[in-house]
Amino acid sequence: TAELPAPVRPLASTINYLGWVSIALAFGVFIGGLVRGLVPERFLVRWIGRTGWSGEFIAAASGAPLMLCSCCVAPVFEGVFTRTRRLGPSLALMLAAPALNPAVLALTFLVFPAKVAWGRLIGSAFLAVVGAGLLGRLLEPPAVGDVGTASCGVEPVRTGIGLGQSILEGVRDVATRTLPAVLLGVLLSAIVMGLVPIESLARINPGGWFTVFLVAAVALPLALPTFGEIPLALALSQAGAPDGAVLAFLLAGPA
Numbered sequence: 452t453a454e455l456p457a458p459v460r461p462l463a464s465t466i467n468y469l470g471w472v473s474i475a476l477a478f479g480v481f482i483g484g485l486v487r488g489l490v491p492e493r494f495l496v497r498w499i500g501r502t503g504w505s506g507e508f509i510a511a512a513s514g515a516p517l518m519l520c521s522c523c524v525a526p527v528f529e530g531v532f533t534r535t536r537r538l539g540p541s542l543a544l545m546l547a548a549p550a551l552n553p554a555v556l557a558l559t560f561l562v563f564p565a566k567v568a569w570g571r572l573i574g575s576a577f578l579a580v581v582g583a584g585l586l587g588r589l590l591e592p593p594a595v596g597d598v599g600t601a602s603c604g605v606e607p608v609r610t611g612i613g614l615g616q617s618i619l620e621g622v623r624d625v626a627t628r629t630l631p632a633v634l635l636g637v638l639l640s641a642i643v644m645g646l647v648p649i650e651s652l653a654r655i656n657p658g659g660w661f662t663v664f665l666v667a668a669v670a671l672p673l674a675l676p677t678f679g680e681i682p683l684a685l686a687l688s689q690a691g692a693p694d695g696a697v698l699a700f701l702l703a704g705p706a
Contacts, residue, residue: 476522481622484619486527506540522674533624563684564694651690667702675705
């Protein structure tokens with residue numbers, strides 16, 4: 452995209468990004484639709500939606516094997532939160548998919564210093580469990596409105612055409628509620644990437660706390676495909692950024 456006019460580059464980068472993640476994004480929408488239309492609500496409430504910290508632990512353990520980027524796991528969050536109305540566990544699942552991706556963590560240990568790799572593992576686990584749990588307790592809405600059928604203990608059993616229709620409706624609802632926000636987020640991310648080249652951040656007050664906070668602030672709005680944070684963090688490191696700034700990018704970029 453470098454030879455394109457500057458106003459067109461964010462759009463071209465958005466199309467490129469969607470080309471990279473389209474299969475995973477469709478997978479995330481489908482899983483979110485299955486959660487809404489197929490998985491029994493009593494199961495979700497009993498395990499992922501349970502009260503106490505065990506809900507966040509189970510949700511994080513369920514999200515990590517999905518190995519989806521933040522954009523692609525957003526539809527799964529939609530499906531889980533709609534059924535359970537528990538914000539903490541839903542956030543834990545959504546954060547764990549990109550942050551505790553076992554393949555990405557293994558690569559982090561291979562290519563970065565041990566202190567950076569361990570910092571990423573511990574920091575990601577803290578974000579996915581403790582951070583999600585605290586946010587859930589602070590911001591969780593009251594249990595009113597459409598909370599499904601678990602409260603009355605009766606849930607209809609769907610088979611055949613009814614089951615297929617329920618799954619299709621779930622996929623449609625998840626897609627319409629999440630994909631517009633994902634598309635807008637990816638476009639805004641491409642604009643940020645064009646305005647602030649990642650490696651340039653290493654030349655601002657190198658070694659200082661300001662660099663760490665600046666890198667984290669720039670990394671937060673970025674939409675990164677799975678493994679995408681690795682080369683960018685390496686570019687930061689090679690440009691002279693301190694390990695703290697590299698770690699900040701590895702934590703804030705994916706999650």
